[in-house]
Amino acid sequence: MPDGSSRDASVGPLERGLLVLRALSRAPGGRLRASALVRATGLARSPVDRITTTLLRLGYLREAGGEFALAPPLLALGAAYLRGSGVPGAFGPRARALADALDESVSVAVPDGTGVRFVVQYTRRRALSVSFRVGDLLPAERCAPGALFAAEWDEGHFASWRLRSPGDFAADFPALPPGDASRPAEPALRAVAAQAARRGWSLDDQLLEPGLVAVAVPVPDASGATAAALSVVSHTSRHGVRELRDFALPRMRATAERMSAALAAGAGAPAPRAGADDLTAAAKRDLGPEYLQSLARGLSVLAALGGEPGGMTLSAVAQGTGLPRATARRSLLTLESLGYVAADAGRFRPLPRVLDLGHPVLSRLTLGEIAQPHLAELVAQVGESASTAVLDGRDIRYVGRAAAHRVMSVAITLGTRFPAHATSMGRVLLAGLPPRERAAWLGAAPLPRLTGRTVTDPGALARLLEQVRANGFALVEQELEEGLRSLAVPVRDAEGRVVAAANISMHAGRTSAAQAREDFLPRLRRAADAISADIAVLTAAQDLPPA
Numbered sequence: 001m002p003d004g005s006s007r008d009a010s011v012g013p014l015e016r017g018l019l020v021l022r023a024l025s026r027a028p029g030g031r032l033r034a035s036a037l038v039r040a041t042g043l044a045r046s047p048v049d050r051i052t053t054t055l056l057r058l059g060y061l062r063e064a065g066g067e068f069a070l071a072p073p074l075l076a077l078g079a080a081y082l083r084g085s086g087v088p089g090a091f092g093p094r095a096r097a098l099a100d101a102l103d104e105s106v107s108v109a110v111p112d113g114t115g116v117r118f119v120v121q122y123t124r125r126r127a128l129s130v131s132f133r134v135g136d137l138l139p140a141e142r143c144a145p146g147a148l149f150a151a152e153w154d155e156g157h158f159a160s161w162r163l164r165s166p167g168d169f170a171a172d173f174p175a176l177p178p179g180d181a182s183r184p185a186e187p188a189l190r191a192v193a194a195q196a197a198r199r200g201w202s203l204d205d206q207l208l209e210p211g212l213v214a215v216a217v218p219v220p221d222a223s224g225a226t227a228a229a230l231s232v233v234s235h236t237s238r239h240g241v242r243e244l245r246d247f248a249l250p251r252m253r254a255t256a257e258r259m260s261a262a263l264a265a266g267a268g269a270p271a272p273r274a275g276a277d278d279l280t281a282a283a284k285r286d287l288g289p290e291y292l293q294s295l296a297r298g299l300s301v302l303a304a305l306g307g308e309p310g311g312m313t314l315s316a317v318a319q320g321t322g323l324p325r326a327t328a329r330r331s332l333l334t335l336e337s338l339g340y341v342a343a344d345a346g347r348f349r350p351l352p353r354v355l356d357l358g359h360p361v362l363s364r365l366t367l368g369e370i371a372q373p374h375l376a377e378l379v380a381q382v383g384e385s386a387s388t389a390v391l392d393g394r395d396i397r398y399v400g401r402a403a404a405h406r407v408m409s410v411a412i413t414l415g416t417r418f419p420a421h422a423t424s425m426g427r428v429l430l431a432g433l434p435p436r437e438r439a440a441w442l443g444a445a446p447l448p449r450l451t452g453r454t455v456t457d458p459g460a461l462a463r464l465l466e467q468v469r470a471n472g473f474a475l476v477e478q479e480l481e482e483g484l485r486s487l488a489v490p491v492r493d494a495e496g497r498v499v500a501a502a503n504i505s506m507h508a509g510r511t512s513a514a515q516a517r518e519d520f521l522p523r524l525r526r527a528a529d530a531i532s533a534d535i536a537v538l539t540a541a542q543d544l545p546p547a
Helices: 009-026 034-041 045-058 072-085 087-102 144-150 155-163 166-172 186-199 241-265 276-290 293-307 314-321 325-337 352-356 367-382 424-431 435-444 458-471 513-538
Strands: 061-064 067-070 105-112 115-122 137-139 202-205 212-220 226-235 341-344 347-350 385-392 395-402 417-419 474-477 484-492 498-507
Touching: 009 034, 009 045, 009 067, 009 293, 009 325, 034 045, 045 061, 045 067, 045 293, 061 367, 072 087, 072 293, 072 347, 072 352, 072 513, 087 105, 087 115, 087 226, 087 241, 105 144, 105 352, 115 144, 115 352, 137 166, 144 186, 144 202, 144 212, 144 226, 155 186, 186 202, 202 241, 212 241, 226 241, 293 314, 293 325, 293 347, 314 325, 325 341, 367 385, 367 395, 367 498, 367 513, 385 424, 385 513, 395 424, 424 435, 424 458, 424 474, 424 484, 424 498, 435 458, 474 513, 484 513, 498 513
Parallel strands: none
Antiparallel strands: 061 067, 105 115, 105 226, 115 137, 202 212, 212 226, 341 347, 385 395, 385 498, 395 417, 474 484, 484 498
């Protein structure tokens, strides 16, 4: 890895910081101790400590149990590529409609060197289901989209393909089954690619894994080149590979045509965040030499590049980040040399390799997994148990939980269900429904009485829900169980919709209702806001995974 001595030393921390992020991205669960990071990167302990200090301050890492772990805000880097490419906006709704129509898993992939990078994924939930993640990279020769992309390779691509060592497969393609580095001879790959070009489709007959079959079709850009590949993936227990082809190909071709038209029309992207340099300057003042300002600035440049489809000029990047032009230029040139950014006609755009920076690990986080560190921090502050839940029919279902260690505590596990009307989280979730849906829910079935305090009259509950909606919290006194008091607030997505609730539960004899509102409510709201912020980053370019 370049150490920065061959050019401006200020870009060295950016290179080393990206190396640390890649090492964590390839680690199981995206977690490593500092000593393991030293071994994985080949860096000395001192730069690793400074890099992790900086990444912690940026929110890209969290520290727990002596390990550094990738954190959801890091998804902003991958989201910059996804937004800037326009692929999820143009392809996502159409891929989902195809998955629903065929009742099979559907993926969209883009070429990434001699690999195939998945950027859209809709998986059918079955006992045998596809486990690709957004950001996963596969070798072109081992999947159906790869033949379509290889059909357009030049000799430079084939030269790079020949240089790939089987010993590098585990590091380069972590989505592959362990220990499997098989690949065809080059003439066979060229023949398969040529056949795919003639036919306009390609097949994967258990190339990747026994039992997995797929068919792929190209999605051309305005010039006719293959911008992406649309795949339908199934299992031999449902379809043979030719049966899948005959079943899926007509709808796939029609969908690919609509995707191509949508890509040509442009998909738009949010404006880049301004003032990033103000934030990193403040951190530099707080942390002194332990904070690597050039690393933070370089990552802010990478995150800003999703601001305009087709790339951004140097002036736009500098304006969007608040950085001097010279600083933004050094970061862009470093990112270009490392393969994260391409420059064309004075515009810079992020490349699919950006998704290597934690996206496969973080993009599959469920709501409960996102909430867990925030709930644990909340429990440490208040000394009471905290949870998150979603509405599931007439009940709430617990999807996240951090328990306080007390002699007497509320015993709840993930998946536990309680009647929504008698719980604080249920009332927050019901209050967040559109008025017509809420009225339908209230009138659908009787409300059972669980204690002498349970509100069972639909009209009375409707009035309480209006108060919850207006106040932004619910406090429920011993309606689910005698002695149990619970306080809840909403968790929202990027559009402001209530997608979950977070609560603190406590024994009524230990804490008064007034104390709960005064002492616990502000902390609970901060935790819910932090969960909501992580959800907003995750859903910037994809749907929230099922809870």
